Amino acid sequence: MLRHLVLIFGITFVYCSAFGQTGYRFMGKIVDKKNTPLEGAWITIPAANKGVESDSNGNFGIYNLPYSTYKIEISFLGYRTLTKHVSLTENRNHVFTLEELSVWLDEVEVRRNSPEQRKKETTLNVELVDDDYLKKNLGGSLMKSLERLPGITTIEIGSGQSKPVIRGLGFNRVVVIQNNIKHEAQQWGSDHGLEIDQYGVDNVEIIKGPASLMYGSDAIGGVINMKDRSVPSKNTFGTTVDLTGKTNNDFLGTSVSLFARKNKFYITARATLLGFGDYKVPTDSVAIYSYHVPLHKNHLRNTAGKEQNLHTSFGYISDRFQSKFYISNINSTGGFFANAHGLEPRNVDHEVHDASNRDILYPYHDVNHFKVINRSSYWSGKWRMEFDLGYQRNFRQEWSQYTQHGYMPAVVSEELDFNPEIERQFQLDAYSGNAKFFYKLKNKTDLNFGINAEYKENEIGGRGFIIPSYNQLNLGSYVVAKHRRSKKSLLLTGIRYDFGRLNSKSHYDWFVSPVGDDQFEHLQRAIDIRRNFSNVTWSFGYNFNPNKWLYKFNIGKSFRMPIAKELAANGVNYHRFSYEVGNADLSPEISYQFDAGFAYGSKKFAFEATPFANYFSNYIYLDPTSNYDRLYGFGNQVFEYTESEVFRYGGEVRASYDVLKQLQFGIAGEYVYAIQLSGEKKGYTLPFSPPASGIFNVTYQKPKLKCVKKAYVTLDYRLTAAQNNIVPPEETTDGFRVFNLGLGGEAIVRNQPIDISVQVRNLLNIKYFNHTSYYRLINVPEAGRNLIINISFPFTGKIKTT
Amino acid sequence: MNLNTLKYLTLIVVASCALNSCKDDGVEIDTEKPSIDLTVAGAFPTSCDTLYFDEPFTIKAQLTDNVELGSYNIDIHNNFDQHTHSTEFENCTLDTIKKAVNPYIFIQDYTIPAATSEYTTDVSLTIPSTDGTDAYDEGDYHFQISLTDKEGWSTLKGLNVKILRR
Numbered sequence: 006m007l008r009h010l011v012l013i014f015g016i017t018f019v020y021c022s023a024f025g026q027t028g029y030r031f032m033g034k035i036v037d038k039k040n041t042p043l044e045g046a047w048i049t050i051p052a053a054n055k056g057v058e059s060d061s062n063g064n065f066g067i068y069n070l071p072y073s074t075y076k077i078e079i080s081f082l083g084y085r086t087l088t089k090h091v092s093l094t095e096n097r098n099h100v101f102t103l104e105e106l107s108v109w110l111d112e113v114e115v116r117r118n119s120p121e122q123r124k125k126e127t128t129l130n131v132e133l134v135d136d137d138y139l140k141k142n143l144g145g146s147l148m149k150s151l152e153r154l155p156g157i158t159t160i161e162i163g164s165g166q167s168k169p170v171i172r173g174l175g176f177n178r179v180v181v182i183q184n185n186i187k188h189e190a191q192q193w194g195s196d197h198g199l200e201i202d203q204y205g206v207d208n209v210e211i212i213k214g215p216a217s218l219m220y221g222s223d224a225i226g227g228v229i230n231m232k233d234r235s236v237p238s239k240n241t242f243g244t245t246v247d248l249t250g251k252t253n254n255d256f257l258g259t260s261v262s263l264f265a266r267k268n269k270f271y272i273t274a275r276a277t278l279l280g281f282g283d284y285k286v287p288t289d290s291v292a293i294y295s296y297h298v299p300l301h302k303n304h305l306r307n308t309a310g311k312e313q314n315l316h317t318s319f320g321y322i323s324d325r326f327q328s329k330f331y332i333s334n335i336n337s338t339g340g341f342f343a344n345a346h347g348l349e350p351r352n353v354d355h356e357v358h359d360a361s362n363r364d365i366l367y368p369y370h371d372v373n374h375f376k377v378i379n380r381s382s383y384w385s386g387k388w389r390m391e392f393d394l395g396y397q398r399n400f401r402q403e404w405s406q407y408t409q410h411g412y413m414p415a416v417v418s419e420e421l422d423f424n425p426e427i428e429r430q431f432q433l434d435a436y437s438g439n440a441k442f443f444y445k446l447k448n449k450t451d452l453n454f455g456i457n458a459e460y461k462e463n464e465i466g467g468r469g470f471i472i473p474s475y476n477q478l479n480l481g482s483y484v485v486a487k488h489r490r491s492k493k494s495l496l497l498t499g500i501r502y503d504f505g506r507l508n509s510k511s512h513y514d515w516f517v518s519p520v521g522d523d524q525f526e527h528l529q530r531a532i533d534i535r536r537n538f539s540n541v542t543w544s545f546g547y548n549f550n551p552n553k554w555l556y557k558f559n560i561g562k563s564f565r566m567p568i569a570k571e572l573a574a575n576g577v578n579y580h581r582f583s584y585e586v587g588n589a590d591l592s593p594e595i596s597y598q599f600d601a602g603f604a605y606g607s608k609k610f611a612f613e614a615t616p617f618a619n620y621f622s623n624y625i626y627l628d629p630t631s632n633y634d635r636l637y638g639f640g641n642q643v644f645e646y647t648e649s650e651v652f653r654y655g656g657e658v659r660a661s662y663d664v665l666k667q668l669q670f671g672i673a674g675e676y677v678y679a680i681q682l683s684g685e686k687k688g689y690t691l692p693f694s695p696p697a698s699g700i701f702n703v704t705y706q707k708p709k710l711k712c713v714k715k716a717y718v719t720l721d722y723r724l725t726a727a728q729n730n731i732v733p734p735e736e737t738t739d740g741f742r743v744f745n746l747g748l749g750g751e752a753i754v755r756n757q758p759i760d761i762s763v764q765v766r767n768l769l770n771i772k773y774f775n776h777t778s779y780y781r782l783i784n785v786p787e788a789g790r791n792l793i794i795n796i797s798f799p800f801t802g803k804i805k806t807t
Numbered sequence: 808m809n810l811n812t813l814k815y816l817t818l819i820v821v822a823s824c825a826l827n828s829c830k831d832d833g834v835e836i837d838t839e840k841p842s843i844d845l846t847v848a849g850a851f852p853t854s855c856d857t858l859y860f861d862e863p864f865t866i867k868a869q870l871t872d873n874v875e876l877g878s879y880n881i882d883i884h885n886n887f888d889q890h891t892h893s894t895e896f897e898n899c900t901l902d903t904i905k906k907a908v909n910p911y912i913f914i915q916d917y918t919i920p921a922a923t924s925e926y927t928t929d930v931s932l933t934i935p936s937t938d939g940t941d942a943y944d945e946g947d948y949h950f951q952i953s954l955t956d957k958e959g960w961s962t963l964k965g966l967n968v969k970i971l972r973r
Contacts, residue, residue, distance in 0.1 A: 295963050296890070352890035629959030631877020633916035640880040640914040640953070642961055686958070688836040731838065733959035 031091070032066040033099030035059045035079060043103060045239075045324070046081035058324070079103065128497045128546025128559040129212050130602050130615040130657075132157070136207040140762050141719075141747055143249065143795050145256075145281075147203040151229075153721070155657035155675040156213045156615070158695040162580070162779040163308045164254050164284040164788060165339050166198030170777060171213055172617070172655060173677040173694050174226030177568050182220065182230045184331050184378045186395035189435035189461055193472070193570040195779055196580050200335045200374035200399065202314040204247055204260035204277045206231050213657070214600045214617060215563030218499045218544045221457055221481045225563040225596050233318065233331060237266040237273070243801035249279070253766075253791035254309075255363065256281035267804055269323050277314040282362040283340075284308050287772040287789040294582070294783065296350035301359035305785060309365050310339030328381040333374075340369040345783045346579050348410050348639045368405035368428070368579075374398070387445040395437040403428045405579075407468065410639045412518040421515065423466050428579065430466030435459065453485040453499075463569070468515070471576035471585065473531040475509035475569040494549040497559075505538040505566045509573045530575045538593050540564040546600075555604040565594040571625050571646045577637060580779065583734075584634035584641040585627060591648055595622045609663045616656035624651040626692060628685050629733045642734070649684030651691065653677065667707050674699035678730075689732040693777045696728035696738065714758075716750035728776040738781060741773030760797040767791060841872035841956040843964040847927070852950055855899035857969045860936035860943065868964075870926045870954055876919045877955035881930065885910035886947040886967065899967040901947050911935075911943040911970060928952075934970060945971050 035046040042063025049056035050067060052075055059065045072093055080086040084103040091099065123133055132154050144150040148159045148167040159167040160175055169179045181188040181199060191197045212228040220228050237243070242265035249258040258279030265272055283304040290299045300306065313336045320329030343353045346368040358366060375398045382391040407425045409415050417425040441455040462476045485499035511533045517525035544561030574587035597620045604613040625648050632643040655677035662670050676697040679690045701722040710716040727740040749762035770790040774781055845853050847869045858864060870876055887905045911934060919926050936942060950966045 295965055352888050629955075629961075631955040631957050631959055633878060633880040633953070633955070635916055640882050640916060642953075642955060642959070734961060 029070040029072050029093045030066060030068050031070055031075075031077075031093055031099075033064070033101060035063045035065065035081070035101050035103060037084070037103055040102075043081055043084070046079055046084075046103065047324075049078050049080075050075045051078065052076060123210070124555065124602075124604070125548065125550050126495075128495075128548045128557050128600075129214055129216060130156075130557070130600055130617075132211040132213065134209050134211075139203060139206065139209075140760065140795055140797065141717075141749065141764075143203070143762070143764070143793055144766075145251075145254075146198055147201050147206060147209075148199060148229075150203060151209065151211070153700065154211065155659055155673040155700075157211065158675075158698075158777050160195060160693060160777050160779055161775070162196045162198070163305075163310070163339060163341070165281065165310045165312070165337070166196070168192070168195070168198065169227075169229050170693070170695065171211065171227030171229075172675075173653070173679060173691065175693065177223050178226035178565060180216075180220050180224040180228045182228060183376070184231070184233050184395075185380055185391075185393040185439060186376075186378050186397075186437050187220070187223075187459065189397050189433060189437070189459075190372075190374060190399040191401055191431050191433065191463075193568050195578075196341070196370075197372075197401070198337075198339075200337065200372055201231070202260075202275075202277050202312070202316065202333070202335055204258075204262075205233070205275050205314070205316050205333070208232050213615065214559070215561055215596055215598050215619075217503075217542045217563035217565075218483055218485065218501050218561060219455070221501075221503055222479060222505060222538075222540075222564060222566045222593070225565040225594060236320070236322065236329075237264045237271050239266055239268060240804040241266055241801060242804055243799065245797060245799045247795065247797045249793070249795045251281070251791055251793045253788050254281040254284035256793075258312075260314075265804065269321055270319070271322065272319040273317065275314075275316040277312065280309075280311040280363070282309045285789050286786045287770055288786055291784050291786075293345050293350040296344070298344040298350070299355075301355065302362075303789065304359070304362050305342050306353070306355070306358050307340035307343040307366055307369070309363050310337065311365070312337040325385060326381070326383045328379065331376070331378040331380075333376045335374040335376075336372070338365055338369060338371045340365045341580070342780065342783075342785065343368065345780070345785075346405065347408060347582075348577060348579070348641070349582055350783075367426075368403065370401065370403045372399065372401045374400075389443040391439070391441040391443075393437070393439040393441075395435075397433070397435045397437075399431070399433040399435075401429075401431045401433075403430070403467070410577075410637055413468070413516050423468070423515075425468050427467040428469045429471060431463060432466070433461060433463045435461040449489045451487040453483075453487070455483050455485075457481045465512075469576060469579070470512060470514070470530045471574055471578070472570045472587075473509045473512045473534075473573045475507060475573075477508075477569070478506045479566075480504045493551055494547070497546045497548070498544065500541065500543045503538075503540050503542070503564070507534070507536050507538075507566065507569065507572070509534040509569050531573045532589070534572055534589050536567075536572065536589075538566045540593060540595075553605055553607050555602065555606075557600075557602040559598075559600040561598055561600075563596045563598065565596075567591040567593060567625055574646065577634075577639065577641060578644075581734075581782065582641050583629070584637065584639075584643045586643060586645045588646045591625055591646060592623055594625055594648075596620065610661070612658075612660045614656060614658045616654070618654040619652070621651040621653075623648040624681070624691065630685075647685055649686065650682035651679060652682055653679040653691075667705055669702075669704045669706075671702040671704070672699060673702070686732055690730045692732055692735065694728065694730060695777050696740070697726040699724050710750065712754075713750040713752050716748075718748040719746070721745040721747075734782065735776075736782065738774050738776035741771060743771055743773065744768040758799060760795075760799070762795045764793040765790065766793065837874045837956070837958050837960070839873045839956075840960040840962045841870060841876060841954050842962060843952055843954055844869040844871065845964065845966075852966060852968050854966045855968070856966075857971055858934060858948075858950075859971055859973045860934050860945075862973065863931055863933040866928050866930040866932060866952075868928050868952055870919070870928065872924050872956040874924065875921075875957040876923050876926055877957050877959070878916055878918050879928070879952060879954045880916040881913065881932075882949075882951040882953070883911065883913040883934075883970075884949055884951075885912075885944065886949045887944070889947070899947075901967070902969075905946065908944055909938065909941045911948070936972065943970075945969075 035043045044061045046059045048065050055067050057065050074092045078088050142150045145164045146167045148169045156172050158170045161167040210230040216224040216228045244263045247260040260277040262275040285303040316333040318331045378395045380393050405428045437459045439457050444452045459479045464474045481503040483501035488496045512531040513527040513529050518528050520526045542562045546559035548557045572587045572589050574585045600617045602615045627644045628647040630643045633640050634643045657675045659673040704719040706717040723743045728738045746765040752759045767790050772786045775787050851867050887907050948970050950968045953963045955961045
C-alpha cells in the first residue's frame, strides 16, 4: 500500500490543475458512510498519471482526460482505499463512499502492517502483536505478556521485572526499540527490568534472529520493536480508561489516555499508576543455596513495587511531511526478595518485613527513565526521508542497608559524598540519531540507506562497585536493497559498517585497605580502558510466497561490541553472591546465522515452522571459576568473563485448525540447543538455556453473544520439558504443566463499549520452577494462581469543523 | 537456483539438525558437584563441636571430586539469631537468642594442588579472643566450608559450633 501512497504523492507532484476544458471531466464527491464530506482524500488515475485532492466539501475534479475506462484509486488516511473501474463516457457527478478503518491507525503504514503482509515483506522471522493481544495476555511486565509467543522467553526477577530473551539469547543481545530509538538503560544487569509502560504500547514487532544489519551492534539475538501508532484520525477526540487488578500480588493499576486531533495537528497523553504487593508462591519456605528461609503466608518477602508513568505525544501530519514528538517519564520502585540480597543469604527482621505485604523496604531499586523522541519524515514521488532524534536519561538507584565488607569501615563517617545506604547508582545519558533514505529504483527495487549514531555516558555512584563509569560512541551506516522478482518473490540483501568506541574510566575504592605494614591505600578496582571496534556485517534473504505457501531463507553475519561490564566488571553480584570480573581484551562477538521459514495457510488450517542454525566465533559469557575472591574479603566464588565458540540451533513450530467456525485448536512449540565448542566450558550449554516448551490451545469465540461482542474463551495447556542441559552454577529444572485460562469480550452498555479480559494463570496453583528465572538458583518457585482482570472504557467523539 | 532444489536442500539441512546429527556427542561434560566429607576419622570440627578462643586447632575434612578439585573457602560467622542452613542435619543445643556485640568473623580461601581429585585439609587456626581492644562474643557460631571443582561447580557444608572461653 505504501507504494500506492508514494505513487499518489508522486503523481500529485507533477499534477497541474485544469489545463482548459478539452476532453472529459471526471468530477465527484468523497463522503464517509454517514454521508459527511471528506476533505483531503486522494483521487488518482494511475494510467493517466493524474491525481487530485478533495476540497472541504469533499468535491474534486480531474480534467482533460481522453474518453476511456479508467482504474481509479481513492485513498484517505484512516479509510480503506477504494479501487474502482469507471467508464468515462459522459460528464456525470460520481459519489464515492469510503469505509473508515478504526479510530487508532497509523498514518502511512497501517494497511501494510497486517502480520500476514509483514511476513511476506521480510526474509527474517517476525512476530507481530497488537494491543488487543497484550490486553488478553497481560502479565506483570511487557515481556511477561509476550512470553506466550514461541521463541520468546524471559529472565525474571520478581513479579514486575523481566528481561527479553529470544531463542535463548538475552541481556545485551536483544535490542529494544521504542519509536525508532534504541531503548538505553542498564540492560547489562540481570536484575534490571525494562523501563517500558506496557499500557502505552500498542504494537510490538519481534525479530527472532540477528538483525545487526538494520539495528547495529547488540541486535545479534533479535529485536523487540515497539511503534507507537496511536495517531488519532482527523477531527476526533477521545479517552480510554484502563483498570487492572491481579489477585496474586494484590495488583491495582490504572492507565488513562486522551487524544485529540484537529486536521493536521494531534496530541495524546497518558498517565499510568500502579502498585502491587509481595507476590505469592506455592511454598512456605525456600532454600537459598543452603540457607533456609520461612515465608510468611506464602509471600515472597519484600517483592512489592509501584510505577508512575507519564507520556505525551503531539505532532503535525500533512501529505508530504510529518513530525511527531514523544515524551515520557517512567518511574518504578520495586523491592528485592529481602533474604536473598547481599553478600550472602541474609537473616532479616521478619517481623518488620512481614507486617505489611505492600511496603517496600530495603533492599529495593528505584528507576526513573525519561525519554524525548522526535520522528520526522518527508516524502515525495519515489523517495522518502526519515529522521529520528532521541534523548534518554536513565537514573537507577539500588538501596540497601550499609554492610561492611572487605576493609570498608564498620561505621561510616558523615563526610562521604554519597549516601552509604545507596548500594549502587547509575546515571545514563544517551543521545541517538537516525537518518534514513528510501528510494524506489525502478518499479521492482527499493533501496534503503541509513545512518545510526548514538553516544552515551554512564556515571556510577554508591558504595559498591561493579562496573566503571564509561562513555561510548556508536556509528553505523547501511544500505539495504529489496528486489521484487515477481509479485510472489522477493530478494533482500544488505551490507553495513559499524564503528564503536568505548572509554571506561579507572575507579578507586572510597575506603582504604592495608597494602603492607601500616600502609593503607585506596585500591584500584578498574583501570582506564579505551577500545575501538569496527565491523562489516551483511545479510542475504529470499522470500517466496506462492498461493497458500510461504518460504523464506536468510543468512547473515551479525556482531556485538563487548559492553563495559564485560570489559571492566570487578565486584560482587548481590543477587548471586558471586564476584564478577571483566576482561579488557575481549573481542567483539561475531555470529553467523541461517534462518528459514515455512508456512502454509488455508481457510481452516495454518502451519508455520521457523528453524535456525547459528554459529558464534566468540560468545562472551560469565564463567564460574574454581576460585574464591579475597579482593573484597567475603569469600564469594569468582566468575570471569570469557569467550568461546558456540553452535546453536533450534526453532519454533505452530499450527492451528478451525474445527468449527467458532472453535479453534492450536499448538505452538519452541526448542533451542546450544553447545560451547571451545574454551573453559567446552561441551557445556550456555547459561539460562530455555527448555523445550509447547502450548496446546483451544479457543472458542463468537462475534456476538447476547450483549457481548467478540466474546472469547481460551485455554492454554503449557507443557515445558525438564532442562538437564546445564552449566555451573545452574541446577537442573524439572518439567512442568500449567493451565492458563482466558475469557473476555466487548460488552455494550448503553452504546458504550467496555472491553473486558479475564485471565487465570496457573489455574491449578501448581508449584513449578522456571529455569530462566533469576530466582531459580535460589529455589523460588513461580507465582501461584493469579486472577487478572482488565477493564477498558474507550470514549470517542468528533470535533466539529466550521 | 532452482526453487525446488533450494527448498529440498533447506529441508534436508533442517531435518538433519533436528535429528541431532549436528550435535557433537563426543565431549563428556562433568555435571557432578564436588563433595565435603566430615565423617572420616579425625575430621574436625564436626557438628556441635566446641572451639575455644586462643587454642589452636586443625581443620580436617576430606574433599573429593569425580574429576579435579578447585579450591575451598572457610567462613566462620555468628549464629546468635539462630538462622538455619539446610545442609545441617543434626540439631545441636543452642543458647538463647542474643544480639551480636562484637562477633568473631573469619573468611579465608585456600588452594588445592592441581590435578587432585581427593584432598584432606590441614589448616591450623587459632581464634583470637579479642580484636586487639574488645573481646569477641562467645556463643553459637556457624562454621562453613565451601568447595569448588575445576569446572566451577560448588558445594557448601555448614555446621553448628560453639566458640567459648576456657
